[in-house]
Amino acid sequence: MRxxxxxxxxxxxxxxxxxxxxxxxxxxxxxxxxVRNHNAGRSVRYLEYEGYEPLAVKIFDRIAxxxxxxxxxxxxxxxxxxxxxxxxEASVAIAAASPHRADAFAACRYAIERVKQIAPIWKHEFFxxxxxxxxxxxxxxxxxxxxxxxxRVACA
Amino acid sequence: MRVTxxxxxxxxxxxxxxxxxxxxxxxxxxxxxxxxLARDFPELAPYARSISTAVNADYARMDRAVxxxxxxxxxxxxxxx
Numbered sequence: 001m002r003x004x005x006x007x008x009x010x011x012x013x014x015x016x017x018x019x020x021x022x023x024x025x026x027x028x029x030x031x032x033x034x035v036r037n038h039n040a041g042r043s044v045r046y047l048e049y050e051g052y053e054p055l056a057v058k059i060f061d062r063i064a065x066x067x068x069x070x071x072x073x074x075x076x077x078x079x080x081x082x083x084x085x086x087x088x089e090a091s092v093a094i095a096a097a098s099p100h101r102a103d104a105f106a107a108c109r110y111a112i113e114r115v116k117q118i119a120p121i122w123k124h125e126f127f128x129x130x131x132x133x134x135x136x137x138x139x140x141x142x143x144x145x146x147x148x149x150x151x152r153v154a155c156a
Numbered sequence: 157m158r159v160t161x162x163x164x165x166x167x168x169x170x171x172x173x174x175x176x177x178x179x180x181x182x183x184x185x186x187x188x189x190x191x192x193l194a195r196d197f198p199e200l201a202p203y204a205r206s207i208s209t210a211v212n213a214d215y216a217r218m219d220r221a222v223x224x225x226x227x228x229x230x231x232x233x234x235x236x237x
Contacts (some may be wrong), residue, residue, distance in 0.1 A: 049185050050165055050227055051236070054213040077213055078235060111236060117158070120229075121236030122165035133166040134235035139208040141215055 003077040004060035006053045006121075016077040024073075025102035029108035033092040035085045039134075042127035049082045049091060052120040056080065061142060063114040067096070070102040070151065076111055080121055110154035117146050143146040157182070157224040159189060167223050168205070170199045180222060186211065189228050197235040206233050 001019045017028050037045050064076040079096045085091055092115060096108035115121075118141045123134040140146065161176045168174050171193075178189060186209045194201045210216055210229040222228055 009171060026230050049236070050168075051215070052162065052210070052231065055215070055229070058213065064164075102192060116234075116237040120164070120210075120234055122232070123235045124165070133169070133204070133232070135166070135233040136205050136235040137233055139215070141173055141236045146226070155234040 003075075004057055004064065005079045006051050006082060007079070008081065008083045011079050011081055011090040011093040013052070013093045013095065016079060016093055017097075020075040020077045020095045020097040022075065022097065024099055025075075025104075026099050027104040028095055028097045029104040030096075031092075031094040031108050032058075032090045032094045033112065034090050035087050037087045039125060039127070042129075044087065044124070045112070045128065046084055046086050046125045048092070048124040048126070049080075050122045050124065051080065051082050053082075055120045060115070060138050061121050063111055063118075065104065066114065066147065067107040067110055070110070071098060071107045074098045074103055074107040076107060078111055078115065080115070080119065092119070100116040106154045110150055113150035113153050114147070117143075117150060122138050159184075159222055159224070159226045159228050162188065162227060162229040164166065164229070166202060167230055167232050171197050176230075180224075184222050185218065186216060186228055188220060189222060190218070190230065193230075198236050200230075202217070203230075203232060207231060208234075209221065 098104040
């Protein structure tokens with residue numbers, strides 16, 4: 001299984017956990033982002049995710065590399081789903097394995113923060129009464145201040 | 157010379173197409189491709205300060221030169237996760 005992927009199939013966290021875990025690991029931390037039924041005071045009906053797929057996979061590879069540099073020995077898997085997702089469905093799954101739990105937790109949190117900062121993926125929100133493209137972070141992988149902020153949050 | 161422009165999310169909605177073939181001059185950069193595009197689709201102009209840009213599926217800066225056959229992507233602020 002590819003550790004880093006973007007696709008339309010439902011996400012399976014267990015597969016990611018199994019793929020990153022080795023005999024030397026003492027911990028695997030995992031994260032599932034799921035579609036919420038409310039946002040900014042709106043009743044959300046569903047989301048449609050769009051992505052620039054080849055660049056997204058390269059960016060996941062960059063994020064995994066940053067995490068390995070910061071927490072040596074960590075192994076990370078990141079899968080993001082595209083297309084129409086209903087309330088409660090998983091949009092992103094991350095697993096981070098490490099010999100020690102502190103590094104696994106930190107690397108997992110770091111990875112989702114970086115995905116939100118720099119992965120070329122967009123939410124189109126369909127809510128009661130209309131629809132809107134969600135525009136969050138200006139993506140710049142070389143913005144060291146943003147990267148340091150993700151690390152700070154991961155270690156908090 | 158010609159490049160393929162890829163547009164995503166709201167930028168795609170504004171232009172009405174995910175992909176456009178655009179003629180470029182000999183000294184074209186990502187920035188000049190963007191300015192030509194914003195002239196044809198004025199609603200794009202407010203994004204000048206918030207877009208990220210890529211050439212052939214790698215992030216690149218606005219002053220990067222583009223060549224015949226390149227794929228140039230314009231990305232509004234991202235919202236994955």
